[in-house]
Amino acid sequence: MNNKKLSPWLWTSALAVYAFLYIPLIIVIVYSFNDSRLNAEWVGFTLKWYQVLFNDGPMLHAAGNSLLIALVTSAAATLFGTMAGYAMYKFKLRLLPLLVLTPLALPEILMGVSLLIFFVMLNMTLGMVSITLAHISFCIGFVAIVVRSRLAGMDESLVEAARDLGATQWQAFRLITLPLIMPGVIAGALMAFTLSIDDFVITFFTAGAGASTLPLQIYSMIKIAVTPEVNAISSLLMALTLALIMAASKLAPGVFKAN
Amino acid sequence: MALLEIRNIVKRFGDFTAVDNVSLSIGAGEFFTLLGPSGCGKTTLLRMLAGFEMPDGGEILLDGKNVANVPPEKRPVHTVFQSYALFPHMSVADNIAFPLKMAKKDPAQIKTQVAELLEDVRLSQFGNRLPHELSGGQRQRVAIARALANRPRLLLLDEPLSALDAKLREQMQIELINLQKEVGITFVYVTHDQGEALALSHRIAVMNKGKVEQLDIPEKIYGFPKNRFVADFIGQCNLLEAKVVETGSERMKIEIDGVGIAETLPAAGVQAGTRGTLALRPEKIKISASLPADVADEVHFRGKVHDCLYLGDVTIYIVELENGLLVEAMLPNSASGQAKFFDDNDAVEIAWRFDAGHFLAE
Numbered sequence: 256m257n258n259k260k261l262s263p264w265l266w267t268s269a270l271a272v273y274a275f276l277y278i279p280l281i282i283v284i285v286y287s288f289n290d291s292r293l294n295a296e297w298v299g300f301t302l303k304w305y306q307v308l309f310n311d312g313p314m315l316h317a318a319g320n321s322l323l324i325a326l327v328t329s330a331a332a333t334l335f336g337t338m339a340g341y342a343m344y345k346f347k348l349r350l351l352p353l354l355v356l357t358p359l360a361l362p363e364i365l366m367g368v369s370l371l372i373f374f375v376m377l378n379m380t381l382g383m384v385s386i387t388l389a390h391i392s393f394c395i396g397f398v399a400i401v402v403r404s405r406l407a408g409m410d411e412s413l414v415e416a417a418r419d420l421g422a423t424q425w426q427a428f429r430l431i432t433l434p435l436i437m438p439g440v441i442a443g444a445l446m447a448f449t450l451s452i453d454d455f456v457i458t459f460f461t462a463g464a465g466a467s468t469l470p471l472q473i474y475s476m477i478k479i480a481v482t483p484e485v486n487a488i489s490s491l492l493m494a495l496t497l498a499l500i501m502a503a504s505k506l507a508p509g510v511f512k513a514n
Numbered sequence: 515m516a517l518l519e520i521r522n523i524v525k526r527f528g529d530f531t532a533v534d535n536v537s538l539s540i541g542a543g544e545f546f547t548l549l550g551p552s553g554c555g556k557t558t559l560l561r562m563l564a565g566f567e568m569p570d571g572g573e574i575l576l577d578g579k580n581v582a583n584v585p586p587e588k589r590p591v592h593t594v595f596q597s598y599a600l601f602p603h604m605s606v607a608d609n610i611a612f613p614l615k616m617a618k619k620d621p622a623q624i625k626t627q628v629a630e631l632l633e634d635v636r637l638s639q640f641g642n643r644l645p646h647e648l649s650g651g652q653r654q655r656v657a658i659a660r661a662l663a664n665r666p667r668l669l670l671l672d673e674p675l676s677a678l679d680a681k682l683r684e685q686m687q688i689e690l691i692n693l694q695k696e697v698g699i700t701f702v703y704v705t706h707d708q709g710e711a712l713a714l715s716h717r718i719a720v721m722n723k724g725k726v727e728q729l730d731i732p733e734k735i736y737g738f739p740k741n742r743f744v745a746d747f748i749g750q751c752n753l754l755e756a757k758v759v760e761t762g763s764e765r766m767k768i769e770i771d772g773v774g775i776a777e778t779l780p781a782a783g784v785q786a787g788t789r790g791t792l793a794l795r796p797e798k799i800k801i802s803a804s805l806p807a808d809v810a811d812e813v814h815f816r817g818k819v820h821d822c823l824y825l826g827d828v829t830i831y832i833v834e835l836e837n838g839l840l841v842e843a844m845l846p847n848s849a850s851g852q853a854k855f856f857d858d859n860d861a862v863e864i865a866w867r868f869d870a871g872h873f874l875a876e
Contacts, residue, residue, distance in 0.1 A: 415566050416599035418586040420660065421616030430612075434603050 280493065287486035294481055304483040314488065317472035320383065321452050324468065328390040329448040335391070336398025336447070337440055341432075343399065344406040359396040366393060367460030374461060381463025389461040390451040397450065398443030405439030406432075445503045449496055517542040517700055518563070518668060523572035523582075525558050532558040534724035535572070540702065540717075545694050547703045549711040550721035551747065556704045559721075560670050563702060564593045576667060587616070592661040593670040596677070598653045600645035606656050607632065607641035613664045631659045651682050655689075662697060671703045675710065687713055708748045712736060720744050742874055745793040750830075752794040752841050756873065758784050765868055768792060772837035776813040777868040784875050794871035796844035801831055801856070801864050814865035817841070819856045831856060833864050 286294050290301040308314060339355045342348065358366060370389045371381075379385055413435070417427035433440075455470040462471060469492070476485055516539035525533040533555040540546045548556040561567040563574060565586030574582045581589055592613070600609050607628050614624045632638045635655035645653055654674060661669055671690075675683045691714060694701050705711055711718050712732040719729040720743075728740040739745035746753060759775060760767040766780045770792060778792060820834040824847075831843045843864055845855060856862055 410597055410599060412595045412597050412599040413601060415564075415586070416593070416595055416601075417612070418566075419564055419591075419593045420613035421587045421664065422612075423587055426616065431601055 283486050284490045284493070287483060287490045289483060289486075292483065294483070294486070304487040307484050308487045308491075311484065313467070314469075314472055314484075317467045317469050318488075320466055321469040324383065324387050324390060325448045325451040327387050328394055328451040329444045331387075331391045332394035332398050332447040333440060333444040336395045336443055337402050337436075339395060339399040340402030340406065340439075340443075344403050355396050355399045357396075358393050359400075363393075363454075363456040364460075367457040370457065371460040380465065381461060382465035385461045385463070386458055386466060386468065389457050390447075390454060393454075393457060394447035394450055397446050398440075401443040401446065402436055402439045405436045409435055441503055445499055448499065452495075453492070516540060517544075517577065518702075519573075519575040519578075520559075520563075521573040521575065523559065523562060523574065524570045525555075525562060525567060526570050531724050533562070533569075536721075536724070536726055537572075538719055538726060538729060540700060542700055543698050545691075545701045545703065545714060545716045547705060547711045547715035547718045548721055549705055549708060549718050549747075551706055554721040555724040556706075556721050557672060560593075560672055560702065560704045563668070564591055564670055565589050590664075590667040591670060592664065592666040592668075593672065594654075594657050594661045594674045596673045598645075598657040598674075598677075600653055600656055600660075602645055605642050605644060606637060606648070609645065609656060610660045610663055613660065617664055627663065631663055635659045650678050651686065654678065654686060658693070662699065665697075666699065668700050668702060671701060673705055674703075676705075676707070683710075690714060712748070720747065722747075738872065739793060739874070742791050742793070745791075745874065750796050750842060750844070752792075752796065752799075752871075754792040754794065754839070754841070756790060756792045758786055758788045758790070758873070761785060766873070768873055771839075773815060773835055773839055777811075778813075779869050779872050781873040781875055784873070788875050790873050790875040792871050792873055794841075794866060796830060796842040797828075798870035799841065799843035799864050799866050801833065801843045801845060801862050803856075803860070804863055809865070811868050812865045813868060814863055816861070816863055819858050819860045819862055822856065822858065829855075831862075833862060835864075 282294075285297075287304055288300050288302070289297055290299040290303070291297075339351065343352050343355070366389075370385075370392070374381060374385045374388075409432070413431055414427050417431045418424070422430060453470055454468075455474065458468050458471060459474075462468065467475075469488070473485055473488060476482060518540040520539070521537050523533055523536045524531065536555075536559060548559060550556045558567060562569050562582070565581070565584060565588075569582050572582065573580045576589070576591070600606075601612065604612070610631050611624050611628045614627060619627070628641070629638070632641050635658065637652060637655060637659070640648060640652065645656065648656065654677075657674070675686050678686060687710065690701075703711075703714060712735070715732055717729065717731055718735050720727045720735060722743050728735060728744045730738075735744065736748055739748060739751070742753060745751045754773070755771040756768045756776075757771075758766060758781075759769050761784060762780055764780070765777050766784075767775055768778055769775050776792070781790070784790070815835055817833040817835040819831055820840060821832040823830040823832075826847070828844050828846050831845065833841050833843055835841060841864060
């Protein structure tokens with residue numbers, strides 16, 4: 256730690272920013288334990304909203320859908336994103352980065368509408384499959400960026416050394432490159448998982464009538480009112496995300512630094 | 515038959531010709547050095563020997579077989595990289611075991627061999643460490659042990675000592691010489707450090723702009739540089755513009771521009787009027803307050819001390835001749851306690867034997 260004294264201004268503004276970011280989250284968590292239907296005043300501690308939540312059939316079903324979609328998305332996006340990141344690093348292509356990275360910059364609503372039109376043109380029934388495909392398509396770019404930046408920080412002579420010492424191209428990738436970019440790959444997988452599980456806009460357009468995910472379900476509930484049950488599910492979602500980030504930082508220390 | 519024969523190798527990067535029609539042959543057990551300034555093509559040539567670059571023309575014959583287009587993993591050639599390229603996620607022992615595993619050796623045999631190699635490079639205690647936990651010199655030794663593990667026909671070393679400090683570098687040079695003698699493997703060494711090249715090599719190829727300027731034993735490279743580039747690149751050298759006045763069989767007369775007539779060794783293919791350069795090493799020049807005018811076989815001129823560089827073991831005197839030409843002379847400081855023999859502006863006489871320098875025709 257340095258011994259420099261921070262100016263009171265810096266302290267105040269830092270506190271204000273953190274307050275702005277975290278107070279709403281804390282309110283949600285606190286009110287999920289509030290023994291009242293209204294998010295207005297603190298009445299008393301209760302776990303009943305969690306009870307309500309775990310007896311809410313449609314909500315549990317949506318959560319299951321979300322988890323399944325997020326798992327498949329994160330697996331597929333990590334595979335394809337790693338391949339794309341490796342290709343962008345290895346071959347100094349011009350078109351591929353553009354193709355992979357543009358979806359990141361596109362407004363989500365545009366992605367949602369265009370994917371909807373595309374699926375309809377293909378005569379696909381909207382549902383789990385179309386949602387998953389849409390999620391994979393916008394997650395690949397995020398994984399690719401993380402993997403590429405990880406590769407860019409790698410000493411190129413390491414792969415040459417492996418080849419020089421008798422490894423084939425594939426062996427050099429598997430034994431040297433892959434272990435060294437693993438923190439990036441894990442970070443990418445985690446990113447894809449969290450992006451998928453809380454996506455609303457693109458999911459909204461590609462879900463159709465068939466399938467509901469957690470964000471869609473929450474949205475349909477708050478159309479009536481923000482109930483403490485929504486607070487409860489939101490708190491659980493936060494806990495899950497936090498756990499994932501902690502797990503990843505254990506698995507791959509440095510993920511949240513270098514990249 | 516030579517172990518390695520390079521024939522008319524060419525490598526271009528776009529419009530730039532990095533290696534321009536180079537041919538040379540290297541014998542078994544030789545310590546061979548490619549020496550030159552950065553961008554001279556020495557590293558590109560080494561990378562072609564390793565298999566990281568494919569030549570645009572020519573042949574690389576290893577034991578008589580052309581390997582120019584063979585991928586690196588299929589060549590009995592290993593490399594010690596400038597950055598050492600130790601695998602950061604593997605222990606020292608696993609790094610050294612890597613080539614043995616790739617060669618699909620028996621695990622038990624790998625274990626004993628790794629232990630032996632670790633002992634050879636005095637790192638037995640460090641097998642379980644990760645590369646970043648070692649010092650620069652230790653990493654260097656791991657890199658060498660790893661590259662030698664499979665007993666390659668040829669060991670390539672790409673400026674392996676450049677990351678070490680001066681003291682350690684000298685120690686590693688001695689280790690390298692001993693190691694090469696011990697294992698008897700042919701070393702091809704790339705460096706831009708002429709001192710290192712002279713100290714280590716059996717033979718040196720001095721490269722410039724993709725071509726070999728001179729290929730010879732170190733004594734010849736230093737003592738008889740073939741042209742201005744080699745004379746200038748290897749060690750310190752006075753390069754005096756001159757022209758031939760009179761040729762001869764034993765010695766010839768030249769006129770150093772603005773200084774006067776001097777005798778020197780005859781050069782091949784010159785005649786009266788040929789312009790060129792007299793290359794003269796500073797340590798071959800004598801310097802004194804006054805010299806008898808008629809010492810046999812010596813050339814001498816008057817001048818005054820312009821600058822002195824005291825280097826501890828020697829002092830370099832920069833002497834200004836009467837016409838303003840600056841000549842460097844080097845004197846060992848053999849008497850202890852005495853920093854230098856002359857001071858700035860002292861009038862001195864410089865002299866050299868007629869066979870001390872030699873004339874390089876343009």
